[in-house]
Amino acid sequence: xxGVSQDPRHKITKRGQNVTxxxxxxxxxxxxxxxxxTLGQGxxxxxxxxxxxxxxxxxxxxxRFSAERPKGSFSTLEIQRTEQxxxxxxxxxxxxxxxxNSQYFGAGTRLSxx
Amino acid sequence: xxxxxxxxxxxxxxxxxxxxxxCAYENTAFDYFPWYQQFPGKGPALLIAIRPDxxxxxxxxxxxxxxKSAKQFSLHIMDSQPGDSATYFCAATGHNFNKFYFGSGTKxxxxx
Numbered sequence: 205x206x207g208v209s210q211d212p213r214h215k216i217t218k219r220g221q222n223v224t225x226x227x228x229x230x231x232x233x234x235x236x237x238x239x240x241x242t243l244g245q246g247x248x249x250x251x252x253x254x255x256x257x258x259x260x261x262x263x264x265x266x267x268r269f270s271a272e273r274p275k276g277s278f279s280t281l282e283i284q285r286t287e288q289x290x291x292x293x294x295x296x297x298x299x300x301x302x303x304x305n306s307q308y309f310g311a312g313t314r315l316s317x318x
Numbered sequence: 319x320x321x322x323x324x325x326x327x328x329x330x331x332x333x334x335x336x337x338x339x340x341c342a343y344e345n346t347a348f349d350y351f352p353w354y355q356q357f358p359g360k361g362p363a364l365l366i367a368i369r370p371d372x373x374x375x376x377x378x379x380x381x382x383x384x385x386k387s388a389k390q391f392s393l394h395i396m397d398s399q400p401g402d403s404a405t406y407f408c409a410a411t412g413h414n415f416n417k418f419y420f421g422s423g424t425k426x427x428x429x430x
Contacts, residue, residue, distance in 0.1 A: 208361070235415070237418070239420075244423070245422055245423065246324070246407045246409075246420030246421050246422050246423050247362065247407070247418075247420045248420070249418055249419065252416050254416075259416055260416040260417050262417075295361050299415070306352075306364045307352075307364060309354075309362050309363065311359070311361050312361055
């Protein structure tokens with residue numbers, strides 16, 4: 205399967221711990237997005253990379269959140285000092301930026317902060 | 319402030335009927351309006367998208383109607399099938415595609 209891959213699928217952590225998620229986009233896609241989705245809501249934009257450059261970051265994003273995309277391939281999203289309010293599904297999407305810019309989403313990482 | 323407002327929150331339609339989901343936006347800089355379908359445990363999948371220079375786009379049983387002056391767009395699912403039962407999201411972004419805003423979703427249930 206050459207779709208967007210996210211790891212892990214599920215993460216349970218205790219409040220105050222740091223967590224890191226990984227996203228492997230479709231190989232030729234230069235655009236990569238991170239979203240957060242809570243139950244019954246639509247995806248909420250977190251950040252956007254074009255190749256290795258982080259071009260957009262939500263103002264709502266706490267400085268406990270950081271994302272990287274070294275070499276413009278896979279990306280990681282780290283949450284430091286997790287809080288119960290961080291519990292959500294974290295989605296990654298990638299696109300080629302061509303034509304209609306179709307975003308392809310991964311299945312997400314579900315984070316539960318106890 | 320929610321950039322894209324979606325309604326209804328949930329929808330029940332009989333098999334063969336038409337499902338209609340509506341979205342409204344305020345930002346006139348938005349330039350691309352996609353619709354996504356999401357099944358439980360999966361990420362959203364692009365269904366169909368439209369740009370504001372056309373008023374309607376059809377792909378199979380799915381049609382987007384776009385009203386630029388009213389800043390509204392809607393998804394019509396013709397001949398709805400039980401397999402269409404899912405959550406649907408509208409979204410919007412500007413011309414550089416740097417940031418997408420999603421609606422809150424509509425949970426569609428198509429009864430056999």
